[in-house]
Every structure is written in C-alpha cells, then in structure tokens.
Amino acid sequence: MDTVTGAETTARTAPPPGLETDGLAAALRGDLVTPADPGYDPAREIWNGSVDRRPAAIAYCAGVADVIAAVRFAADTGVPFAVRSGGHSFPGQSLCDGGLVADLSRLKGIRVDPEARTARVQAGVLLGELDHETQQFGLAVPAGIVTHTGLAGLTLGGGIGWLMRRHGLTIDQLLSVDLVTADGGLVRASATENPELFWGVRGGGGNFGIVTEFEFRLNPVGPTVLAGPVLWDMADSARLLRFYREWITGVPDGLTTAVVHRKAPPLPEIPAELHGRPVAIVICCWTGDLDEGERVLRPLRRFGPPVLDLCRAKPFTEHQAMLDPSFPRRRWYYFKSCDVAELTDDIIEITAERAARIASPLTSFPIFHLGGAIGRLGEDDTAFSGRSAGHTFNINGSCADAEGFAEEREWVRGFWSALAPYHTGVYVNFLMDEGGSRVEQAYGTAKYRRLRELKRQWDPGNLFRLNQNIPPAES
Missing domain, CATH: 3.30.465.10 (Uridine Diphospho-n-acetylenolpyruvylglucosamine Reductase; domain 3)
Incomplete structure (x- = not known):
C-alpha cells in the first residue's frame, strides 16, 4: 500500500521480522530507541509533518564510534539506512520505514x-x-x-x-x-x-x-546588518517584479534579496489590519556599510509605495531567525522548485497569476536572487550545479495538517508546470522524492556521470541511498 506524504508517493514497509538490535545497542555510547520504547514516537518525528515513517531503530550517536557502529550494522543486516542531523529534508529522507536511522543531533561540537x-x-x-x-x-x-x-x-x-x-x-x-x-x-x-x-x-x-x-x-x-521585509499589496505583484528585475541589475553583491508571496502572517510586528492580506514581499539582507546600504535600498523602499517597511538595522542573528515562525516543525509541507535564467515578462505574469490563487494562510514561496559570489567559482569546481542561474523558485504549499493539503499540493504542481518552459535546472536541496531523472537534471549529464564514478569508488553497494540518490556507475 502506498501512502501519500510530503514526497510524491512513498512506499510503506513493515519492520523486518526478527531484527536483532541488542548487538548494536551494546556497541553504542548513545541511546538506541525502538518501537517498544515510550519515547519512540517523539524520536521519529521530523520537520515535515506530512511524512510518517516507522523505523525499526533510531541510533542516537554520541560520537564517531557510534556512527561507525551504525554504518556497520546497516551494512551487515541490509536494512534501509537513513541519516538524520537536523531532520529538515523536504521529502523526509532523514527517516525510513523498517530500517535504521543514524541520528547525529547530539554531535554539537x-x-x-x-x-x-x-x-x-x-x-x-x-x-x-x-x-x-x-x-x-x-x-x-x-x-x-x-x-x-x-x-x-x-x-x-x-x-x-x-x-x-x-x-x-x-x-x-x-x-x-x-x-x-x-x-x-x-x-x-x-x-x-x-x-x-x-x-x-x-x-x-x-x-x-x-x-x-x-x-x-x-x-x-555584522554583527549588525540592514535587513528585513518590505511589503506591497499582492495586486501590485507584476508591477513590483518588473521594477525589481531592473533594480537588481545594479545592486552590489553585498545585497541578497528574495521575493516572497503569501498572506501576511499574524506576527506582532505586522499591524492587525494587514493580517491575512495577500502581499508581495521583498526581503533584504545588506551586510556592508549601513549608510551605503540605505542608499542602495532607497529606490526599492520608495517604490509603490509599500504598505509596510520593516527593513532596519538589526543583529544578523535576529534576521537569520526572522522566517523561523513561517516554517515550524510538524507543519505539512510540499515543495517543487526550479532555477530560471531571469525574470522574463512571461515568468512575471505566471508568478503574479499563480500567487493570487494561494488559499492557505501558511503557504508562501520565495524567489531567491542568485549571482554575485556564487558565480565566482567555475561550474565544474564543485559538484553543485547552477552557478550561472539567475533565480531559484522554491514553491511551497503548506497546511497545519492534512486538511486542505491535497489542494495546496496541486497548486504547487500547477505553478511549477506553468514555469516548465523556463526551467534551467534545480537546486538539489529543494527536490522532493521526484526520481532519478530529476536528480540527474540537478547536476547535468556530464557531472552526474562523474558523481556516479565517485559513488562506485566510495559506496559501490549504495548503502547511502536514502537521499537524492546517485547510483554507483556500473563496473
């Protein structure tokens, strides 16, 4: 039986009969949690609440020796083997059904x-x-x-x-x-x-x-940066994006921005009359001289005008935590993503039209402006692909629980499909469980072939396969 989750579709499997974990428990300095333990259900929770999987055991690794013990146990038994640090994998690949999870969350040094x-x-x-x-x-x-x-x-x-x-x-x-x-x-x-x-x-x-x-x-x-969101009514989305497209062509590399469409959340810093109102937001982070940052941001802050400007000098750590309330643990999430070369008129019209259809007050999607230092390394200098991309769309449908989630998922898929003629690639961390062809697209054919050779050298049996998997090349 297949169960719909935050991934496309995830097969459910029963724990292998008679899996003997006593030897693993004895080999660990950390704890081993199994379904018989009272803390099992909290232990198997991950960030994406739409993913519900039941591992046979969760090994809380207290050090490198514990990680080695977990790897050897998984290799010897052949059980599914997942690795979890923050548990933030969009499709929930840090959890598995019927296998072993190596939990690294206690390695805090x-x-x-x-x-x-x-x-x-x-x-x-x-x-x-x-x-x-x-x-x-x-x-x-x-x-x-x-x-x-x-x-x-x-x-x-x-x-x-x-x-x-x-x-x-x-x-x-x-x-x-x-x-x-x-x-x-x-x-x-x-x-x-x-x-x-x-x-x-x-x-x-x-x-x-x-x-x-x-x-x-x-x-x-920092420690002080000039950062925060500037909000416009979503009805102005297309006009804002056309202005934004021209404005970012001249901004220094010290400025990173993302455009977000959503319904304004009920946060203390947002006036009550804006709560739930569809808005288009440009979130800014300027890390240079603050006076220079004010000059760089002035055209944006004067455009419109905005309905709310919360961009100000603040500690960098405060800005880093700004979006935490929008992406809490255990909410139901579904994503699809793509890179595009630029914000063409067609992409802007699609974005404005699809954003206007957002139903859930918890759904939002950022469009990240790339470039700058990302492109200073060559495309082949690292396995990462997409250094020449202009923007990354991370289309996210979100609900508090299962209610309305199917509709949000279909909105995400429809939006992503509408952008398909303009896709240039995809950031691998933004993939759901979308199959091997999408993983290959994330790297490109030549780089994917090189990665498969590397996989054959270091993991010929594909032990580490519960991820955006690169299968080993054939001998």
Missing part, C-alpha cells in the same frame, strides 16, 4: 578560531547554533534562512542563504570534512586529501558517506 577565521563544526549542529558561536566574533558561515535547519544536509547540497551573493554558498567556505565511509572507515577530504571526494561532497549530498565534522572558513559579517 563547535570550535571557532577567531584568529585563523575558521570553525570546526560537528554534524548535529543547527544553523542558529553555529551563528550563536561565530557572531560572538563578528564572523559567519553563509548558511540558510531558517535557524533550525541542520547544517550538515544544507552544506552537502550546496547551501544558499542570506550571505550568498557576498560570500558564496556554504560549500564555498568548506575547507575539509571528516567522513565515515560505507565500509566503516573514517577519512578526511580536502583540496589536498582525497580531492575528488572533496569535490563530490560539495553539492553531491550524503551519497558518499556520513560527514561527522566540517571545517569552514569564516567571513566578517
């Missing part, structure tokens, strides 16, 4: 070297936890837009966020990784050690092993 401007970060760290440590020294890794996102999954797929146009993707600041391999070994990958593996983990996801620790280069950021 962060060591900042403010003199060298580097940080060593374990795989269970969330974005907000990393910012808390690095901003103490006015430093940051460019990473994401929601603080409860897991750093590991975000990094391995590429890592877009509010600092990307100035400092690039999260992977562009990556110096090395420690990785547990499919045979239970531990290796380091960097520009000089296992360089091909280092190329692959920078965008190739969790296909080649379990990264237990990351080493990042840090960048001066």
Whole structure:
C-alpha cells in the first residue's frame, strides 16, 4: 500500500521480522530507541509533518564510534539506512520505514578560531547554533534562512542563504570534512586529501558517506546588518517584479534579496489590519556599510509605495531567525522548485497569476536572487550545479495538517508546470522524492556521470541511498 506524504508517493514497509538490535545497542555510547520504547514516537518525528515513517531503530550517536557502529550494522543486516542531523529534508529522507536511522543531533561540537577565521563544526549542529558561536566574533558561515535547519544536509547540497551573493554558498567556505565511509572507515577530504571526494561532497549530498565534522572558513559579517521585509499589496505583484528585475541589475553583491508571496502572517510586528492580506514581499539582507546600504535600498523602499517597511538595522542573528515562525516543525509541507535564467515578462505574469490563487494562510514561496559570489567559482569546481542561474523558485504549499493539503499540493504542481518552459535546472536541496531523472537534471549529464564514478569508488553497494540518490556507475 502506498501512502501519500510530503514526497510524491512513498512506499510503506513493515519492520523486518526478527531484527536483532541488542548487538548494536551494546556497541553504542548513545541511546538506541525502538518501537517498544515510550519515547519512540517523539524520536521519529521530523520537520515535515506530512511524512510518517516507522523505523525499526533510531541510533542516537554520541560520537564517531557510534556512527561507525551504525554504518556497520546497516551494512551487515541490509536494512534501509537513513541519516538524520537536523531532520529538515523536504521529502523526509532523514527517516525510513523498517530500517535504521543514524541520528547525529547530539554531535554539537563547535570550535571557532577567531584568529585563523575558521570553525570546526560537528554534524548535529543547527544553523542558529553555529551563528550563536561565530557572531560572538563578528564572523559567519553563509548558511540558510531558517535557524533550525541542520547544517550538515544544507552544506552537502550546496547551501544558499542570506550571505550568498557576498560570500558564496556554504560549500564555498568548506575547507575539509571528516567522513565515515560505507565500509566503516573514517577519512578526511580536502583540496589536498582525497580531492575528488572533496569535490563530490560539495553539492553531491550524503551519497558518499556520513560527514561527522566540517571545517569552514569564516567571513566578517555584522554583527549588525540592514535587513528585513518590505511589503506591497499582492495586486501590485507584476508591477513590483518588473521594477525589481531592473533594480537588481545594479545592486552590489553585498545585497541578497528574495521575493516572497503569501498572506501576511499574524506576527506582532505586522499591524492587525494587514493580517491575512495577500502581499508581495521583498526581503533584504545588506551586510556592508549601513549608510551605503540605505542608499542602495532607497529606490526599492520608495517604490509603490509599500504598505509596510520593516527593513532596519538589526543583529544578523535576529534576521537569520526572522522566517523561523513561517516554517515550524510538524507543519505539512510540499515543495517543487526550479532555477530560471531571469525574470522574463512571461515568468512575471505566471508568478503574479499563480500567487493570487494561494488559499492557505501558511503557504508562501520565495524567489531567491542568485549571482554575485556564487558565480565566482567555475561550474565544474564543485559538484553543485547552477552557478550561472539567475533565480531559484522554491514553491511551497503548506497546511497545519492534512486538511486542505491535497489542494495546496496541486497548486504547487500547477505553478511549477506553468514555469516548465523556463526551467534551467534545480537546486538539489529543494527536490522532493521526484526520481532519478530529476536528480540527474540537478547536476547535468556530464557531472552526474562523474558523481556516479565517485559513488562506485566510495559506496559501490549504495548503502547511502536514502537521499537524492546517485547510483554507483556500473563496473
């Protein structure tokens, strides 16, 4: 029987009969949770509430030795094997039915070297936890837009966020990784050690092993930035997008923006008369001199005029947490995504027309402006693809629970299909469970072939397959 979830369709399987976990439990310093334990249901919860899966066991890894024990157990038994750090995978690939989940959420170590401007970060760290440590020294890794996102999954797929146009993707600041391999070994990958593996983990996801620790280069950021949303009535969407298209052609790389369409949420900083009103929003993050930022943003803030301007000088950590209330745990989410080269007139008209159909007060979709530092590396320098893309659409349908979710999902699919003639690619972290052809599209044929060869070298049995999977090349 198939169960509709936040993914397209996910097959449900029963736990394998007689799975013996006593040996694994004895090998772990951390806890092993099974369906017989009273804490099992909370332990199997992940961010996307539309995904409901029942693993046979969840191993809370307390260190690298526990990760190795979990890998060897999965390899020996052949059970499905999922890896969870923040549990923020859109299609819920950090959970599985009937298998083992290696939970890395307790690997919380962060060591900042403010003199060298580097940080060593374990795989269970969330974005907000990393910012808390690095901003103490006015430093940051460019990473994401929601603080409860897991750093590991975000990094391995590429890592877009509010600092990307100035400092690039999260992977562009990556110096090395420690990785547990499919045979239970531990290796380091960097520009000089296992360089091909280092190329692959920078965008190739969790296909080649379990990264237990990351080493990042840090960048001066803030701690005060000029940031926040500026809101217009959604009826002005097409006119706003045409202005925005021209305005961003001249903005410096220190400014990252995203256009969001939604119904205004009932937040304290939004006047009550705007709550529930359909709005088009430009969210800004300027990380340079504040006076210069005011000059850069002045044309945007004067356009319209807006119905509300909440862009102001604030701590970077406050801006990073701004969207947290819009993407809480256990809400039901469904996404489809695509890159486009530019905001053409046709794309603008499609966007404005589809945005006007939003029904759920919880649905929203950002259009991220790319470019800047993202394009300073060559397309083949890392496994990540899409460095020349102009914008990424992340079309999200969201509900509190199952009620109305099918309608939101169909709205997402229809919007995405309407944009299909203009697709240039897709960011792998924004994929749902859409099949191998879409994963190949995320990398392009030549890069996908190279990744398959790398997979054959490091995981020929495809142990790490519960992800946006790259199957090993045939021998």
